[in-house]
Amino acid sequence: MAIIEVTNVSKTHDDVASGRKVRTLDTISLSAKENDFLILLGPSGCGKSTLLNIIAGLTPYDSGVGEVRVGGQLVTGPNPKLMAYMFQDPVLYPWRTVLKNVEFGLEAQGIDKAERKDRAFKYLRMVGLEDFAHYYPRQLSGGMAQRVAICRSLALETDIILMDEPFGALDEQSRIILGDELIEIWRQVRRTIVFVTHSLTEAVYLGERIAVFSARPGRIKAEIVNPLPRPRTIGKPEFSQMVDTLWNELKGESLISIKRAKAEQDEIALPHE
Ligand SMILES: Nc1ncnc2c1ncn2[C@@H]1O[C@H](COP(=O)(O)OP(=O)(O)OP(=O)(O)O)[C@@H](O)[C@H]1O
Ligand SMILES: [Mg+2]
Numbered sequence: 001m002a003i004i005e006v007t008n009v010s011k012t013h014d015d016v017a018s019g020r021k022v023r024t025l026d027t028i029s030l031s032a033k034e035n036d037f038l039i040l041l042g043p044s045g046c047g048k049s050t051l052l053n054i055i056a057g058l059t060p061y062d063s064g065v066g067e068v069r070v071g072g073q074l075v076t077g078p079n080p081k082l083m084a085y086m087f088q089d090p091v092l093y094p095w096r097t098v099l100k101n102v103e104f105g106l107e108a109q110g111i112d113k114a115e116r117k118d119r120a121f122k123y124l125r126m127v128g129l130e131d132f133a134h135y136y137p138r139q140l141s142g143g144m145a146q147r148v149a150i151c152r153s154l155a156l157e158t159d160i161i162l163m164d165e166p167f168g169a170l171d172e173q174s175r176i177i178l179g180d181e182l183i184e185i186w187r188q189v190r191r192t193i194v195f196v197t198h199s200l201t202e203a204v205y206l207g208e209r210i211a212v213f214s215a216r217p218g219r220i221k222a223e224i225v226n227p228l229p230r231p232r233t234i235g236k237p238e239f240s241q242m243v244d245t246l247w248n249e250l251k252g253e254s255l256i257s258i259k260r261a262k263a264e265q266d267e268i269a270l271p272h273e
Contacts, residue, residue, distance in 0.1 A: 002031040009066035026217040042213025043257035090149035099133040123151040215256035
């Protein structure tokens, strides 16, 4: 059964600069079944974060046509018991230790102290950070901080985890290592993950299914099932072939997106010339 069902959803934003309405998402239909690892891949500005916000119940979509259901229920607002959301560039609380950062959402859920600690350690152990539980964020490398943020989402033990470019700020090696850890955890705990990325390699390395977006207004251009068995090896011929398949879908869209960004930049620059 589909745990996330997005049907004919569109989103129009007010463009502050021009005062016009801009269509960000155009009749998106997409679903994820339980235990899915769904990748949202698309050029910058195509509406990936907007869609994630809509699924999370943080942003309303255009009324009248489409609908979003999670766990069979119409989404009308955030549901933190069902969905954890790891934002792009997640911020750790600098005044809280690693352990207390991971426990944060659990406190909000009213879970008692002993269980909070058990749960936080369970996930810190999975990512090899149990010895850093009493460190503060400033004492961590970027990759370690990212792991803590992942733990914070996982510790909520929600059925669904939404991740917006969670490894975007990391170097390639850290991305691969954290990707491996995430896959291992996903295999152990069986959650539904929706994972946004720009990276073709990351999409092929991690995804069970990959939804490729068009340039804005975002439409689903292709939904590709990733047939590669795990563990996957970057650079193997069949891996490269998958990357090529995705790139063929994405190439034109990326060009549109880059040209548009350039045009918008020129437009902004004009009055100053
Ligand atoms: N609150 C808002 N008000 C007005 N426009 C918005 C708002 N949020 C997003 N947009 C516009 O919607 C479009 C899609 O933005 P979004 O952040 O969803 O893209 P994205 O695919 O996540 O991009 P990136 O890959 O760069 O993170 C952009 O053109 C953006 O300017
Ligand atoms: Mg985004």
